[in-house]
Amino acid sequence: MSGKRYSEKFTIEAVKQVTERGYKVTDVCRRLGITSASLHKWIKLYGDTGSQHQQISEQQEELRKLRAELRRVSEERDILKKAAAFFAKESK
Template sequence: MSGTRYSGDFKAEAAKPVIDQGRSVREVLTQLGVSIDTLYAWVREQRMVPVTRQTDASLAAEIRRLQAELKRVTEERDILKRAAAYFAKV
């Protein structure tokens, strides 16, 4: 184990030919000089990134929707409280 640390950009660029161009891992690793296990891990990691981003985006949209619904329901509750108090006096 050499202990060399690679940047995230380097890892993404190293995995790109395998993912986008369909080149073999062995072909790419001979050009880069990294181990086969390392390159397979980078490819696996890069394939998972879009799924994670899509999941995060859908969760953020769901959170916004739920916050808007909570605001609406809270306002409705407050109106009903005031109406109940008004009619209790009458």
């Protein structure tokens, strides 16, 4: 079984064309060059929870950015602590 692999974003967009925009499955399949069996499977998988799934992906991206920012801010704080200790020692 050497089927073509599609990205998750592509599959969700294909499902949205049917569920949210009201296009016919056959039209979407023809335009995107996919089989109707694949699209029906994706609709089952993402149809009701597609927007939820997209929201989870956005939340994961935001979490990644926040963790990176936290790491940067923590490093800055540590540098400032060392600088404060250095200058406190120098002033004595």
